[in-house]
Amino acid sequence: MIADRTTLTVAAVAVILVIGVGYLKLGDGVLARLAPAWNRKLVPWLFLAPAAAAMALTLVFPALLTVVLSFLSSDASRFVGFKNYTDTLTDPVTQIALRNTVLWVLLLPSMAVLIGLAIAVLAERVAYGGLVKAALFLPIAISAVAAGVIWTFMYDYQPPMATQTGTLNAILTMLSGREPVAWIVDEATNNYALIAATLWTQAGFAVVIFAAALRGIPEELHEAARLDGASEWKLFRYVTFPVLVPTVVVVATTMTVVALKAFDIVYVMTNGTYGTDVLSTVMYRELFTAKDNGVAGAVSTILMIAVVPIMVFNVRQFRRHSRES
Amino acid sequence: MAAHVEDVASRVVQPTTAVHTGRLHPRRLPLHLTVVGITAIWLIPLVGLFVSSFRPTPAVLSTGWWHSFALPGDYTIANYSAVLERNNMLLSLFNSFAIVVPATLLTVVVSSAAAYALACMQFKLRSGVLLVIVTLLIVPVQITLVPLLRIFNSLDLTGSFLGLWLVHLGYGLPFAIYLLHNFFAALPRELFEAAEMDGARRSQIFFSIVLPLSRPALASLAIFEFVWTWNDLLTALIFLGGFSDVAPMTVAVSQLVASRGNGWEILTSAAMLSMVVPMVVFLAMQKHFVRGMLAGFAKG
DSSP, X not given: OHHHHHHHHHHHHHHHHHHHHHHHHHHHHHHHTSOHHHHHHHHHHHHHHHHHHHHIXXXXXXXXXXXXXXXXOTTSOSBOTTHHHHHHHHSHHHHHHHHHHHHHHHHHHHHHHHHHHHHHHHHTTSTTHHHHHHHHHGGGGSOHHHHHHHHHHHTOOOOXXXXXXXXXXXXXXXXXXXXXXXXXTSTXXXXXXXXXXXXXXXXXXXXXXXXXXXXXXXXXXXXXXXXXXXOHHHIIIIIIHHHHHHHHHHHHXXXXXXXXXXOHHHHHHTTTTTTTOOHHHHHHHHHHTSOOHHHHHHHHHHHHHHHHHHHHHHHHHHHHHHHHO | OHHHHHHHHHHHHSHHHHHHOOSOOGGGHHHHHHHHHHHHHHHHHHHHHHHHTTSOHHHHHHSOGGGGGTSTTOOOSHHHHHHHHSTXXXXXXXXXXXXXXXXXXXXXXXXXXXXXXXXXXXXXXXXXXXXXXXXXXXXXXXXXXXXXXXXXXXXXXXXSHHHHHHHHHHHHHHHHHHHHHHHHHTSOHHHHHHHHHTTOXXXXXXXXXXXXXXXXXXXXXXXXXXXXXXXOOHHHHHHSTTOTTTOOHHHHHHXXXXXXXXXXXXXXXXXXXXXXXXXXXXXXXXXXXXXXXXXXXXXX
């Protein structure tokens, strides 16, 4: 089996390269025989066609179909209007998921901006700043599955009299003498625990983006402000921060999308139990356990509607940029 | 007053060293505490997993990982040999490669051709296509899963690597094209305009000028795609249908989590194994990773 997989990998690489190069060279050669006007029109599409086809087949077309499915019955046999939407929106499970998704969208971006900005700014002021940034950066390469395992151990709970094997509860019981907390079972803490675990994997992204933006601020600006006797805080508040606002927007919108798409960590750590469902886990269950394509379609359409404002914002930004350049 | 002037003067003369003083000034203590504290929160979970993965089963179940520092020598690689023997974990590692390597290459090949057309050629729908791509950048893939799974079922593509390559290709393309478009658009035009004058075909310009010049951007993109597809769980769960003989590492580890009771203690080593490959890729090519991140996101 392992040999099979290795052969497959190598063969696939060879086939992709041969077909890719062959397609462009041959296609270009064929188009070269056309009249120049036609050639100029068609060559861009020769290069664009594979990508356009792949995106149409996996993204555009299915997304539109989902919206259609969301108005059909579970076996897609008849039109049911908004029934799937009203059914799922009145279902307590979806309501909890909606509440949690809102919690994710509020907390993850704001915490990522806060931690990212704090570390990017403060790391510049200590001799071991590089090490600090590296530490926050490392979890970017870790899958949400592995992060879920890591944090399941961190949050591990043992009954009050037993030895606490979870790091967090060991610290808590030792320092405060309080009862250990069942972080991912207790409904007062579990959603925050999941969001914190996600933040742990994502903060490095924010640090990198903020650190780069900080490097872009001319040093003279700071020197001039210091000459005027500005304190470090005022320097940050009135010189650094205003320059960083566009970067804050980039980090916040990216993290909002991450929060809306959240699935892996929840699936691994709680599978949506104890009131930790998010929209994606509800959709996954509707799709595979309940096998109701209509409701699954409705839930994912709700998710889609939630990102539309960010989408509009991004498109506007992009248009402004392309006009400027 | 004099002290103040002197203070200002010293800052002017050495603006950076004034901020970077190595000496531990009492007023800087909160700064150090904050920075060290946050760093500790980020490092301790990793150290905990790493140490736990080398501890014998009874020890993992009875005491916290930090206790192992008190009795040196109580480490074992038994967890790793156990995890490689069971649950097809080694096969999963190779499944991950068989999914990720072709999917990454496919994305790089297809997106570079498309980005070249969008950045360096003039045609009617150019800006329209670009806008669609910017929109698709943040479409939650969840919205495509229901119909895509039906289409794949009818084409018998579920449970096959080919199906998953195509899904990863489609999902990865908007970001890939966007990233490369930004890079290609910044290449000096004169380079290929001269070649065009000489009658070079577009494919020749693409292969002999654009691609060689764009190696850093292609490397960034490849690393991104590699790490993302390696770490993907949702797509693999859905389009491989949970068959263990094709399951990648992420799916295999998540199945281990689901079946706690049996294999809870080897979960640590399984998680470590699933992290090794993306970590190595990431650490070896950190510069490219950061550059790609900045080009792909910061330009917004």
